[in-house]
Structures are given as structure tokens and as C-alpha cells.
Amino acid sequence: QVELVESGGGLVQPGGSLRLSCAASGNIFSIKFMGWYRQGSGKQREFVAAVGTTSGNTNYADSVKGRFTISRDNTKDTVYLQMNSLQPEDTAVYYCHTRTLGGMDNWGTGTLVTVSS
16 A cells, blocks of 8 residues: 655645645555646546656646656655646646556545635
């Protein structure tokens, strides 16, 4: 089992920046991918970004390419999401996600990001 704890959400003005963090614990050696999803009010949960824990390869949703950057620190078992040029449509609960080598998904409890003036 993998446990995930997110932090870094909050209120930011349009055009601003935030950095989310997600610390993993438990069976971390089984993690193949770490990433982020988000769910806006009344919307389905959607993929944001992911990084391979050994390859370092990254993948982004088209809506965040060029604005968001995902990175990992394997020494801290932590993944980060640097979000720049935030817009009101980025407002959502952001969930940390991992997928293990065995295909098991784990989710954090979410952190709220609100982009508003």
C-alpha cells in the first residue's frame, strides 16, 4: 500500500503561481508513475501531469503544457507540480496519484487550488 499526502494548495490571483507537493510513503519501491489529476466543480476528474519514477519521462495534458512542470525528488519520495500562469479554469481539487508496477492506483485526499481575483 502507498500513502500520499499533498500540500501547497491555496488561493492565487490569475497569472500567479503555486507549487504543489506530494509525499509518498509505504510501499514506495512499487511505484512506477507519480502524477497529478484535478477535478473542478461539477466536472470529471482529469489527468494533469505524470512522471516516471525511474525513467524521469514526463507527460502533460494539453491544457497545462508550457505552464505546469512536474518534477520528482526520489531522495524524498516526493513529486512536485509547479503551476505558473494560473487561470480561473485551473481552479480544482488537485489529487496526487501513483500507479504501481502491478497496475494498482493510489490517490491522495486532494488539495484545493482556487484561482480568483
